[in-house]
Amino acid sequence: MTNTEFIKSLSEKTGMTAEQLEPMVAQFIGAFARELASGRVVSVQGFGNFESREKAERKMYNPTTKSYKIIPKKVTLNFKMSATLKDKINS
Amino acid sequence: MSDKVTLQSVAESFSRACGVPKKVAEQLARAFFDTVVDGLSNDESVKIDGLGTFRVVEVASRESINVTNGERIVIAGYKKVNFIPEDGLLVSNLVSDMPDVREDVVADDEETDVSNDTDETDIEETSEVDDETEDVSEDITTSEDEEPIDAVEAEVNMVEVPEKVEVQEDEFSGIDMLICTPESVEEIRLELEQARADAERKLIAAKEAHREVLRLEALLDKMEKSMVPECAEEEQTPETEAEPVPAMVAESVAKENLTIYEDIPSVAKEESAVETADEGQKAEEVAQTPVEPVEESLETVETPSVVETAEDENVTVNLEATTEEPSSEQEESTDVAPAEEDTKSAAEEAVQSTDAEVKQEDVTAEGAEENKDAQAEALNRLLSDKSAATPEPVRKKKDDGHYWIWILTPILVILIFGVSVVMYKAHSDKEKTELKQLPVEPKNHATPVKKQAPVVKPKVETDSIQSNTNVPAETTATEPAKSKAADNKSTAKPKTYILQRDETLTKVSRKFYGTKDSVRAIIRANKFKDPDNVPYGTEVILP
Numbered sequence: 066m067t068n069t070e071f072i073k074s075l076s077e078k079t080g081m082t083a084e085q086l087e088p089m090v091a092q093f094i095g096a097f098a099r100e101l102a103s104g105r106v107v108s109v110q111g112f113g114n115f116e117s118r119e120k121a122e123r124k125m126y127n128p129t130t131k132s133y134k135i136i137p138k139k140v141t142l143n144f145k146m147s148a149t150l151k152d153k154i155n156s
Numbered sequence: 157m158s159d160k161v162t163l164q165s166v167a168e169s170f171s172r173a174c175g176v177p178k179k180v181a182e183q184l185a186r187a188f189f190d191t192v193v194d195g196l197s198n199d200e201s202v203k204i205d206g207l208g209t210f211r212v213v214e215v216a217s218r219e220s221i222n223v224t225n226g227e228r229i230v231i232a233g234y235k236k237v238n239f240i241p242e243d244g245l246l247v248s249n250l251v252s253d254m255p256d257v258r259e260d261v262v263a264d265d266e267e268t269d270v271s272n273d274t275d276e277t278d279i280e281e282t283s284e285v286d287d288e289t290e291d292v293s294e295d296i297t298t299s300e301d302e303e304p305i306d307a308v309e310a311e312v313n314m315v316e317v318p319e320k321v322e323v324q325e326d327e328f329s330g331i332d333m334l335i336c337t338p339e340s341v342e343e344i345r346l347e348l349e350q351a352r353a354d355a356e357r358k359l360i361a362a363k364e365a366h367r368e369v370l371r372l373e374a375l376l377d378k379m380e381k382s383m384v385p386e387c388a389e390e391e392q393t394p395e396t397e398a399e400p401v402p403a404m405v406a407e408s409v410a411k412e413n414l415t416i417y418e419d420i421p422s423v424a425k426e427e428s429a430v431e432t433a434d435e436g437q438k439a440e441e442v443a444q445t446p447v448e449p450v451e452e453s454l455e456t457v458e459t460p461s462v463v464e465t466a467e468d469e470n471v472t473v474n475l476e477a478t479t480e481e482p483s484s485e486q487e488e489s490t491d492v493a494p495a496e497e498d499t500k501s502a503a504e505e506a507v508q509s510t511d512a513e514v515k516q517e518d519v520t521a522e523g524a525e526e527n528k529d530a531q532a533e534a535l536n537r538l539l540s541d542k543s544a545a546t547p548e549p550v551r552k553k554k555d556d557g558h559y560w561i562w563i564l565t566p567i568l569v570i571l572i573f574g575v576s577v578v579m580y581k582a583h584s585d586k587e588k589t590e591l592k593q594l595p596v597e598p599k600n601h602a603t604p605v606k607k608q609a610p611v612v613k614p615k616v617e618t619d620s621i622q623s624n625t626n627v628p629a630e631t632t633a634t635e636p637a638k639s640k641a642a643d644n645k646s647t648a649k650p651k652t653y654i655l656q657r658d659e660t661l662t663k664v665s666r667k668f669y670g671t672k673d674s675v676r677a678i679i680r681a682n683k684f685k686d687p688d689n690v691p692y693g694t695e696v697i698l699p
Contacts, residue, residue, distance in 0.1 A: 066195040066198075066200045066203065068203055068204055068205040071195065071202060071204055074191045074194065075187055075191045078191060079184060089176065089184060090184075090188070090206075091205075091206055092174050093181075093188065095173075096173055097170075098246065099169075100166050101245075101246060102246050105160070106159070106160045107160075107161050107162075107163070107166060108160050108161070108162055108163070111193070112189045112193060113237065114160075117246055140246050142239070142241040144237070144238075150193060151234065151235075151237075153193060153197055154197055154212060154236075155234050155235050
C-alpha cells in the first residue's frame with residue numbers, strides 16, 4: 066500500500082478529500098514524531114507501542130585494519146505490535 | 157519507558173497545533189491506524205510518507221525447551237508487524253540531535269576561517285616581497301596574486317552555496333513538521349534563531365572573504381598603475397629601459413618568466429643583428445679588431461632585455477650622458493661587471509642556462525674590463541655605456557631577494573657540508589688513533605707468552621713448550637697457548653699429569669689435546685674403573 070492508496074482509503078473512512086487529508090496527515094505525523102522525539106512512548110490501542118530508544122556510543126573494532134572506530138550515539142524508533150494486532154494479522 | 161502517551165493525547169496536541177476540533181483529530185488518528193491495520197491484514201506493507209513503512213514479516217516456527225519440565229516444544233510461526241521509520245523522522249524533530257547540526261555548522265565556519273587566514277598570509281607575504289623588491293618581483297607577485305584571488309572567489313562561492321542549501325533544508329523541515337502549537341512555535345523560533353545566527357556568521361565570513369578579494373584586486377591595480385609610470389620613466393633613462401619588456405612578459409606569464417628570458421633573445425637577436433653589424437662597423441673604424449666580438453656578444457646579451465627602438469634611444473642617450481659624465485659611467489660599467497656575473501650565475505642556477513650563454517657573459521665581463529683600459533676612446537665609452545646599460549637591467553631583473561637566496565643557500569649548504577665533513581674526518585682520525593692505541597695496551601698487560609705468541613712463530617713454539625711444561629703446575633695457561641700446545645702436543649705433552657681439584661678428564665683432554673674427544677683415549681690408557689668419578693690427585697697417563 067503506497068502513500069496515495071493509504072490516503073485514499075483514509076479519505077473513504079473519514080469522509081474527507083485526499084487534498085484535505087494530505088496536509089493533516091503530515092501534521093499528525095509531525096505531532097506523533099515530536100511526542101516520540103521527546104522520549105515518550107506512544108501507545109496506540111489495538112495497534113502497538115512506538116518507542117524511541119537511544120543507542121549509546123560504542124566502540125567498533127575493525128579486525129582488518131585493527132583499528133577502533135567510535136560509533137556515535139543515535140536514536141532509533143522501535144515498534145512493538147500489540148496482541149490484538151497480532152491476532153488480527155495471524156487470523 | 158519514561159511516560160506513556162496514548163494516541164488520544166497525540167491527537168490532542170495535533171488538534172491544538174492545527175486548530176482542528178479534538179473530536180475530528182481523534183477520529184482521524186483512529187482512522188489513520190485502522191487503515192494501516194487494514195492494509196497490513198491484507199498482507200501488504202503500508203508506506204506512509206513522513207513516517208515510515210509498516211510491513212508484515214513472517215516469523216518461522218522454532219523449537220524451544222520448556223524451562224520447568226525440560227520438554228521440547230515448538231513455538232509456532234507467526235506474522236509480525238515490522239516498522240521501518242523513515243530517515244530523519246526523529247532526527248528532524250529530536251532535540252538531542254541538534255548538536256550534530258551545530259557541529260556541522262561550526263566545521264563550516266572553521267573552514268571559512270582557515271581560508272581567510274590563508275588569504276591573509278598570502279597577502280602579507282606578497283606585500284613583504286613588494287617592500288623588499290620593487291622591480292620584477294612585483295610582476296611575479298601580481299601574477300601570483302591573481303591566483304589567490306581566484307581561489308578566494310571560488311572559496312566564497314563554495315561557502316555561499318552550501319549556506320543556501322542548508323537554509324532551504326531548514327525551511328522545508330519547518331514546514332513539514334512544525335506547525336501551529338505554542339510549543340512548536342517556540343521550537344520554530346529557536347530553530348529560526350539558530351539558523352539566523354549561523355547565517356549571520358557565514359555572511360560575515362563571506363563578507364570578510366569578499367573584502368579580501370577587493371583588497372587583493374586593489375593591490376593588483378595599484379601594482380599595475382605603479383608599473384605604468386615606470387614604463388614612462390624608463391623611456392627617459394636607458395638603465396631602466398629594459399624593464400618594461402620583461403615586466404610585460406612577466407605580467408602575462410609569471411612563472412615562465414625565466415624561460416621567456418631565454419626565448420626572447422632568439423627572437424630579438426635577429427632584429428638586433430642589423431644593428432650589431434652597424435655598430436660593429438663603427439667599432440672597426442675606431443677601435444681595434446678584438447673589440448668586435450666583445451661588442452657583438454654584448455649586444456647579444458642586450459637584446460633579450462631591450463627592444464629595437466629602445467636600443468636606439470639607449471645609444472643616443474648614452475652618448476649624451478657619456479659626454480657629460482664619462483668617468484662615473486665607466487665606474488658603473490666596472491661595478492656592473494661582477495654584479496652581472498653574480499646575477500647571471502643566479503640565473504644559471506635558476507634556469508639552468510646553457511654553457512654558451514655563460515661564455516658570452518664571461519666575454520661581456522672581459523669587454524667591460526677592456527673598456528676600462530681604453531678610457532680615452534669615445535666608442536669604447538659607448539661600449540661601456542652599453543655594458544652599463546645592459547647588465548643593469550639584467551641585474552635589476554634578477555637582483556631580488558629570491559636570487560640572493562638562490563645564491564646564498566647552496567653556498568651555505570656547501571659550507572656546512574664541508575665543515576661537517578672536515579669535522580667528521582678529524583673525529584674519525586682521532587678515533588682511529590685511539591683505536592690503534594687501545595689494542596696495544598692490553599697486549600702490554602698480557603702474559604709474556606701471549607704477547608710473544610703472535611709476533612714470531614719459532615719463538616712461539618719454544619715459549620709454548622715452556623708454558624706447557626709450566627702449565628700443569630700453574631693451571632692458568634691462556635687459551636692461545638693451549639691451542640698452540642695442542643698443535644705441538646707431540647713435543648710439548650708430558651707423559652703423566654696429576655689431576656687437580658675441580659678438574660675433569662675432559663678438561664685435561666682439552667688442555668693437552670685441544671679437544672675433549674681425546675677423553676676416551678685417556679680413559680683407555682689409564683684403565684679407570686669409574687671414568688666418571690676420578691678423584692683429584694690421581695696421576696693421569698697421557699697417551
